[in-house]
Amino acid sequence: FFKKKKKTNFLLHALWPLSPMATLKLTPFEEGELQMDLPTFSDSDEDEDEQLRQRMAKPPETPEQRRERFQFRLNQALENLPHHLEKKRNVAEQQDKLFRQLRDEAPDTLPRLDCTALSYEEFQQQYVQASRPVMLTGVVEAGKWAAGHKWRTIEDFSQHYAELELKVTELVAVHGFGKPLPVRLPLQHYWEYASTTQVDSPLYCFERDLTGERACLRADYAPPSFFTDDLLDMSAGARACLPDHKYFICGGARTGSNLHVDPVFTCAWNTVLAGHKKWVLFPPGSSAAYKELIGAPTQTDKNQPPAYWFLDTYQRLRADPHNAAGMIECVQAPGETIFVPSGWWHVVLNLDFTLAITQNLIPPASMPALWDHIAEWPDFALWLAKSARAHRPDVLQLCPAMSQFLRTHDDGVLLDDSAPPFAGRA
Numbered sequence: 001f002f003k004k005k006k007k008t009n010f011l012l013h014a015l016w017p018l019s020p021m022a023t024l025k026l027t028p029f030e031e032g033e034l035q036m037d038l039p040t041f042s043d044s045d046e047d048e049d050e051q052l053r054q055r056m057a058k059p060p061e062t063p064e065q066r067r068e069r070f071q072f073r074l075n076q077a078l079e080n081l082p083h084h085l086e087k088k089r090n091v092a093e094q095q096d097k098l099f100r101q102l103r104d105e106a107p108d109t110l111p112r113l114d115c116t117a118l119s120y121e122e123f124q125q126q127y128v129q130a131s132r133p134v135m136l137t138g139v140v141e142a143g144k145w146a147a148g149h150k151w152r153t154i155e156d157f158s159q160h161y162a163e164l165e166l167k168v169t170e171l172v173a174v175h176g177f178g179k180p181l182p183v184r185l186p187l188q189h190y191w192e193y194a195s196t197t198q199v200d201s202p203l204y205c206f207e208r209d210l211t212g213e214r215a216c217l218r219a220d221y222a223p224p225s226f227f228t229d230d231l232l233d234m235s236a237g238a239r240a241c242l243p244d245h246k247y248f249i250c251g252g253a254r255t256g257s258n259l260h261v262d263p264v265f266t267c268a269w270n271t272v273l274a275g276h277k278k279w280v281l282f283p284p285g286s287s288a289a290y291k292e293l294i295g296a297p298t299q300t301d302k303n304q305p306p307a308y309w310f311l312d313t314y315q316r317l318r319a320d321p322h323n324a325a326g327m328i329e330c331v332q333a334p335g336e337t338i339f340v341p342s343g344w345w346h347v348v349l350n351l352d353f354t355l356a357i358t359q360n361l362i363p364p365a366s367m368p369a370l371w372d373h374i375a376e377w378p379d380f381a382l383w384l385a386k387s388a389r390a391h392r393p394d395v396l397q398l399c400p401a402m403s404q405f406l407r408t409h410d411d412g413v414l415l416d417d418s419a420p421p422f423a424g425r426a
Contacts, residue, residue: 070189077183077203080171083303084203091254091307092198098310099253099351102278103331106318110279110330115139115224115337123226124365128267131341131369133281135330139224139271139337147220151273151355152334154191162188164214166250168203182209187250194252194353201305204255208244217248221357224337227269230361231384234391237417238384242266245360252353256306258297259313259347262340265370266360271337275354280314281328284343294325294345306349342366343373364392367399375405379421382406386415 061069078085091098112135118126127134140148151157163186170180185193194202210218232238232245242264249270256277261284262268270277282294295313297304317324331351332338340346342362362370375381385406388395396403 067189070185073183074168074185074189074193077169077171081169081203083305084169084201085199086201086305087199089200089305089308089311090198091200091305091311094311095253095307098307102310102349103276103351106329106331108330109328110135110281110338112137112336115142115226120225124363127339128226128341128363128365129369131284131343131366133328133341133344134339135332136224136226136269136337136339137335140221140273140335143222143224145221147273147357148335150220153274154353154355157274157355158188158191161216162186164216166190166205166207166214166248167209168205190250191252191353194255197252200254200307201303202252202255204251205249207248208246210246210248214248217357218246221271223359224269224271226339227359227361227363229363231364231367231388231392231395232264232266232362235387235417237420238387238391240418241420242360247358249356249358250354251350253350254305254307256349257347258302258304258306259295259309259345260297261343261345262360264360264362265342265366265374266362267342267366268340268358268360269337270332270340270356270358272332272334273355273357274334275356276334276351277332277354277356278310278349278351279330279332279338280310280347281340282345283326285325285345290325293323294327296345306347309347310349342370364395364398367395367402371399371401371405375401377421378409382409382411383415383421386410387417387420390415390417 110133115136115138126132149156150160165184165186167182167184168190170182172180190203190205207214207217230245232242245266259280285291285294294317295309317327330338371381374384381402382405385396385402388402389406396406
């Protein structure tokens, strides 16, 4: 089937069953169809040399052709994501009034702290171990981040990274197997889209692959000193619990994240370099009544625009502050870093075009407060305790409950460091 060099037309639904080794190049062909270069297997070096000469002889792409190619890619993605095309509530027409309320009229109830005011040990004790969210200032300056000037505005960022391709969404394999297919656009193209779209929930760039051509972004910052120790880095097996944990984020007004709790017992830090984010946080809680009170999304509305939560649940909670479930809210400005402890619910709405970096982790100091919850997954808890004994015995001393769990549940089976049990979500 693959021996002859040829081009074949496939409907979109036929793309995903191909071998993951196939490199696909999709271009417009006929209406409703795509043209796909099939992989070929060569019987000689001459065939490979001829293929290379043909590729090199192809004229370079003009800027207009490049724009058309990415516009086609964006349109194809949106056709498969109808919730990113909806304007059911015309949020764009309401956003000036809503954003003025969120930015200027709402109270800012999250404590702020100069990152140089506490030692590492004091921060771990007073915020991580105590499970207290806080907004840190001075992180960018203390770390001497290049992002502090290169990411200061979208214009500054574009001077360096306008052509950098970033993931704006991904398409799930329609046949139910294989990895989702990332859809990437150059920053400049995404910026133009985000600045002009009027939909209620625009596409949001959430790039987790910071390798290859995107490794330059990681070179522009370093994790704040308070968040350099992560239990998930103690072994390859531990890291496999959450391999994707560092993200570059950018998005226009009305993008954001629906109310959620971060996965696998992790906390998070998030630094904004440009733009403003509205955060609302709630203490940990998992009862059905609590989740209904704070407006946690269900399976049927998990893809609803983040702005809807602020139009509905937020207004109800603001109107009845005595029944607001311990709500904390703030606006995060450029250069500020928020710390969200494990288990805390949070919802985020971008008030303008934002550039940010974020990371999930499990600091050792969080173990005493987390252990009872982790122990609800006994297989994972035992694996984690064995891993700590092998790689981080200091954590057993820090968390006596983990040490006690290990003494009473140790089955004598050697640690399989390559296969952590599935932990579910915190």
